[in-house]
Amino acid sequence: MKIVVCVKHVPDATADRTFTEDGTTDRASVDSLLSELDEYAVEQALRIAESGSDVQVSYLTVGPDDAKDALRKALAMGGDSALHVADEDIEGSDVFATSLVLARAIERHGFDLVLCGMASTDGGSAVVPALLAERLGVPAVTHIEELTVEDGTVTGRREGDSATERVQGTLPAVVSVTDRSGDARYPSFKGIMAAKKKPLETLGLADLGIDAGQVGRTAARSAVDTATRRPPRTKGELVSDDGTGGVGLAAFLTAKKFA
Amino acid sequence: MAEILVLVDHTAGVVRKPTLELLTLARRLGEPTAVLLGPGADTATEVLGRFGAHKVYLVDAPEVEEFLVTPAVDALAQIAEGTAPAAILLPSGPDGKEIAARLALRLGSGLVTDAVDITVGADGRPVTEQSAFAATYRVTAQITRGTPVITVKPNAVAPEPSPVTPELEKRDITFGPVSTAVRVLSRTPRERGDRPELTEADIVVSGGRGVNGAENFALIERVADTLGAAVGASRAAVDAGWYPHSHQVGQTGTQVSPQLYLAAGISGAIQHRAGMQTSKTIVAVNKDADAPIFELADYGVVGDLFQVLPQLAEEIERRRS
Ligand SMILES: Cc1cc2nc3c(=O)[nH]c(=O)nc-3n(C[C@H](O)[C@H](O)[C@H](O)COP(=O)(O)OP(=O)(O)OC[C@H]3O[C@@H](n4cnc5c(N)ncnc54)[C@H](O)[C@@H]3O)c2cc1C
Ligand SMILES: Nc1ncnc2c1ncn2[C@@H]1O[C@H](COP(=O)(O)O)[C@@H](O)[C@H]1O
Numbered sequence: 342m343k344i345v346v347c348v349k350h351v352p353d354a355t356a357d358r359t360f361t362e363d364g365t366t367d368r369a370s371v372d373s374l375l376s377e378l379d380e381y382a383v384e385q386a387l388r389i390a391e392s393g394s395d396v397q398v399s400y401l402t403v404g405p406d407d408a409k410d411a412l413r414k415a416l417a418m419g420g421d422s423a424l425h426v427a428d429e430d431i432e433g434s435d436v437f438a439t440s441l442v443l444a445r446a447i448e449r450h451g452f453d454l455v456l457c458g459m460a461s462t463d464g465g466s467a468v469v470p471a472l473l474a475e476r477l478g479v480p481a482v483t484h485i486e487e488l489t490v491e492d493g494t495v496t497g498r499r500e501g502d503s504a505t506e507r508v509q510g511t512l513p514a515v516v517s518v519t520d521r522s523g524d525a526r527y528p529s530f531k532g533i534m535a536a537k538k539k540p541l542e543t544l545g546l547a548d549l550g551i552d553a554g555q556v557g558r559t560a561a562r563s564a565v566d567t568a569t570r571r572p573p574r575t576k577g578e579l580v581s582d583d584g585t586g587g588v589g590l591a592a593f594l595t596a597k598k599f600a
Numbered sequence: 601m602a603e604i605l606v607l608v609d610h611t612a613g614v615v616r617k618p619t620l621e622l623l624t625l626a627r628r629l630g631e632p633t634a635v636l637l638g639p640g641a642d643t644a645t646e647v648l649g650r651f652g653a654h655k656v657y658l659v660d661a662p663e664v665e666e667f668l669v670t671p672a673v674d675a676l677a678q679i680a681e682g683t684a685p686a687a688i689l690l691p692s693g694p695d696g697k698e699i700a701a702r703l704a705l706r707l708g709s710g711l712v713t714d715a716v717d718i719t720v721g722a723d724g725r726p727v728t729e730q731s732a733f734a735a736t737y738r739v740t741a742q743i744t745r746g747t748p749v750i751t752v753k754p755n756a757v758a759p760e761p762s763p764v765t766p767e768l769e770k771r772d773i774t775f776g777p778v779s780t781a782v783r784v785l786s787r788t789p790r791e792r793g794d795r796p797e798l799t800e801a802d803i804v805v806s807g808g809r810g811v812n813g814a815e816n817f818a819l820i821e822r823v824a825d826t827l828g829a830a831v832g833a834s835r836a837a838v839d840a841g842w843y844p845h846s847h848q849v850g851q852t853g854t855q856v857s858p859q860l861y862l863a864a865g866i867s868g869a870i871q872h873r874a875g876m877q878t879s880k881t882i883v884a885v886n887k888d889a890d891a892p893i894f895e896l897a898d899y900g901v902v903g904d905l906f907q908v909l910p911q912l913a914e915e916i917e918r919r920r921s
Contacts, residue, residue: 360732462851507786562744563742586907593883600827
């Protein structure tokens with residue numbers, strides 16, 4: 342079985358993230374890392390590989406040069422090989438263009454199962470897995486917090502909009518997993534060393550038969566008008582509890598007409 | 601006037617508040633029409649009409665309940681083909697976003713997810729507002745291709761009635777093979793309980809690791825009940841098994857934007873802030889004066905929540921009586 346895990350290299354969520362003047366994420370001013378939510382997808386792939394025989398795990402990322410770091414981190418956790426799609430023309434792509442590039446790379450590589458995180462921690466739209474499924478013409482089993490893959494089927498528990506669901510689809514499929522699907526492992530020292538020797542292939546748009554006009558800012562289906570920083574919340578009154586902290590808080594809430 | 605399609609979020613015809621918000625926003629852009637999937641038209645139609653839906657498209661096919669998400673995409677795509685709406689609005693949950701994305705791809709349209717407001721641009725097309733980077737940024741955008749498809753977060757606007765008598769139109773949909781590929785084996789609706797829903801509540805009272813045990817969440821519930829609030833929890837509290845995940849506030853939980861957010865025993869990690877930073881008023885109780893949550897708080901009490909919260913509840917009750 343061939344598993345492709347889509348992993349994204351994102352600006353560190355705990356740093357002060359900003360937009361550039363043209364309204365795209367500023368990647369230069371903060372460190373980037375493997376999106377924490379994608380580590381859960383890596384973990385699920387490795388668990389499937391460990392419980393079955395003849396399972397190949399490959400990682401795929403679309404992003405600038407340093408996105409390789411995300412692939413190396415994933416390879417250090419385990420798995421077999423990695424694919425990096427990088428091309429100047431991809432810069433400024435929206436989710437439609439990103440999903441096109443991912444889908445073509447997945448088709449080229451071949452797959453039985455595509456695993457994704459529930460959302461990227463920068464854009465965070467949580468729609469790329471569904472777009473991938475739509476483009477690949479396969480079922481999408483999304484937002485899974487308990488995953489079983491066996492006998493050509495995927496079964497999972499899903500926290501939907503208003504209900505908890507048990508859902509089942511057949512392979513090939515795209516699956517996205519949540520941060521409740523099982524804690525992700527840390528790369529071991531041995532894993533980090535081994536990762537350096539695992540194959541990592543870099544592809545451009547031409548390798549995937551995609552024209553520059555199909556991706557990037559020109560192909561984007563929406564345009565940012567303004568990106569403005571919210572004024573920081575002004576720090577309010579801070580009182581130390583001297584035994585009347587609850588009474589003071591009640592007075593504040595009453596004055597604000599909440600109580 | 602151009603039609604604005606609104607996908608109805610409901611269970612057996614009981615319409616959720618975010619749908620009424622969508623109808624209210626839709627009226628800024630054109631004439632709202634509602635798409636109702638599954639049974640419950642008898643119950644739903646009156647409410648949808650009261651909030652301005654001129655027409656209700658009914659798709660009562662078993663597929664929409666038996667299979668995951670995609671039957672809704674077929675339904676909306678086929679309805680949109682015949683009606684050429686000026687925009688399509690959906691609720692911003694996991695399901696709504698997935699439907700919206702696939703629909704936009706099929707229609708060749710642009711997509712905006714998690715809008716917190718929609719206004720009308722100079723050319724009459726929608727301008728959306730979103731929050732970014734844990735709500736430290738406000739981003740306005742326009743969809744430049746096709747029929748704008750927009751998912752909207754709860755509490756974007758206060759629902760305003762605008763009564764009309766909706767016309768009912770039953771629609772038959774052809775479901776594609778991929779639409780019937782993921783079967784829903786079982787569906788357990790989340791218990792609604794007596795408290796307001798997290799996304800809809802005007803006040804949210806949340807507890808974190810400082811609450812120190814499932815049994816102590818009774819204290820959070822008590823404060824919530826004196827304020828008529830919903831109960832929230834940090835991921836630390838949820839991971840510890842003290843409160844259900846459906847109450848988690850934050851990046852991977854629910855994002856709330858109430859009038860008042862009370863955080864007790866929560867440090868204020870960036871992933872938690874991502875889910876509550878846009879609340880109008882924030883108050884916090886934490887025994888660590890350096891906890892980052894205090895940077896956001898309009899009023900903070902540095903103290904032990906086991907002292908402060910019972911006193912708070914008693915004082916509110918005393919002031920009332
Ligand atoms: C990818 C990812 C996604 C995440 N998503 C979310 C999310 O959706 N929601 C979320 O909440 N977190 C999320 N987190 C986790 C987040 O980073 C924090 O770990 C979490 O929010 C911490 O919860 P906490 O504030 O309750 O616990 P802590 O950070 O441990 O803080 C507990 C606080 O309680 C105070 N305290 C202790 N005892 C008392 C007392 N008796 N009285 C008063 N105060 C007391 C302490 O001073 C401390 O400030 C995510 C993390 C990652 C990596
Ligand atoms: N540029 C990318 N490269 C690889 N995977 C991606 C990329 N963008 C999104 N994904 C995958 O899609 C998931 C959801 O992303 P998003 O829809 O952007 O929130 C992520 O968790 C990844 O698994």
